[in-house]
Amino acid sequence: MSSLWPAGRRRVLVVGIDGVRLDLLPELATPHLDAVAAAGFLAPVVVDEATPTMSGPCWATVVTGVTVAKHGVLGNHFGGHRLDVFPDFTTRLAATHRRRTFAVGGWEPLFLARQGGPLFAAPGRLSYIAPLEDTPQAWEVCDERVTAEAVTVLSGDDDPQATFVYLGAVDETAHFLGCGEEYRASILAADARLGRLLAALRERPNHAEEEWTVIVVTDHGHLDQGGHGGRSELERTAWVAASGPGLLPGAPVAEVRHVDVAAHVYAALEIVPDPHWTLDGRPFTPAPVAAPVPAGQPAPVPVG
Numbered sequence: 001m002s003s004l005w006p007a008g009r010r011r012v013l014v015v016g017i018d019g020v021r022l023d024l025l026p027e028l029a030t031p032h033l034d035a036v037a038a039a040g041f042l043a044p045v046v047v048d049e050a051t052p053t054m055s056g057p058c059w060a061t062v063v064t065g066v067t068v069a070k071h072g073v074l075g076n077h078f079g080g081h082r083l084d085v086f087p088d089f090t091t092r093l094a095a096t097h098r099r100r101t102f103a104v105g106g107w108e109p110l111f112l113a114r115q116g117g118p119l120f121a122a123p124g125r126l127s128y129i130a131p132l133e134d135t136p137q138a139w140e141v142c143d144e145r146v147t148a149e150a151v152t153v154l155s156g157d158d159d160p161q162a163t164f165v166y167l168g169a170v171d172e173t174a175h176f177l178g179c180g181e182e183y184r185a186s187i188l189a190a191d192a193r194l195g196r197l198l199a200a201l202r203e204r205p206n207h208a209e210e211e212w213t214v215i216v217v218t219d220h221g222h223l224d225q226g227g228h229g230g231r232s233e234l235e236r237t238a239w240v241a242a243s244g245p246g247l248l249p250g251a252p253v254a255e256v257r258h259v260d261v262a263a264h265v266y267a268a269l270e271i272v273p274d275p276h277w278t279l280d281g282r283p284f285t286p287a288p289v290a291a292p293v294p295a296g297q298p299a300p301v302p303v304g
């Protein structure tokens, strides 16, 4: 590895879009999410039985790579958490691996010492951009500024190796207005923001030499009238889309869980997790191929 690349060529962008229903994606034109999925995969995620279908616990699982039994975030008040033992990947990479990391968004407990937070304790760089009101419109403005801030940082000298961008307007819209036209429009707006983030990566001066992993993830679904927290299929169905080194375009992947996101971030940066981290996740892996076995021949040995 050349000294020009002290931290390697690998980079990771994780975009968390709150409360996007998987079942509505096929009917919506989301070209940028589709591009990530086409370059890798889009897979359903089932929020496990022990995890309330709420943003606090689900995002904590996504960015720590451990389940609620370890990180202890059980609701949208983060009090009693064990994030000091099970930190988010932006904090762990900055503290343990001297990597430049960045987290940005507008939901207080993820970024501020409010409501028992922050989830992102100590990334190398952190931006909190407050929505000026608790309304869908104010959250769209917030997400717009979050995206602009992320584009600035991803385009600048900071060169973060791992970034988390949080977009909250879709979830806010569902809570206020249900999962109708406004909700669908908000998903389209989030996809356009994802497009600006992806363009910022492509326009980096050394993009040709870099190896980017992009992960787009939602935390939970929503009931038709808006709302979540229960165990219905609509609420407990989330999803992950990802592309990057090791992920073949369009190839099916083995079951994907929220705990796998942080594990994949480490793998994408070629970092082997310390067993003491006791991660519950594993990197995204190709689905095992169930090849038909011709009569009279030994079964093929699965690869990988």
Ligand SMILES: [Zn+2]
Pocket (backbone or CB within 6 Å): 019, 055, 171, 172, 175, 228
């Ligand atoms: Zn919500």
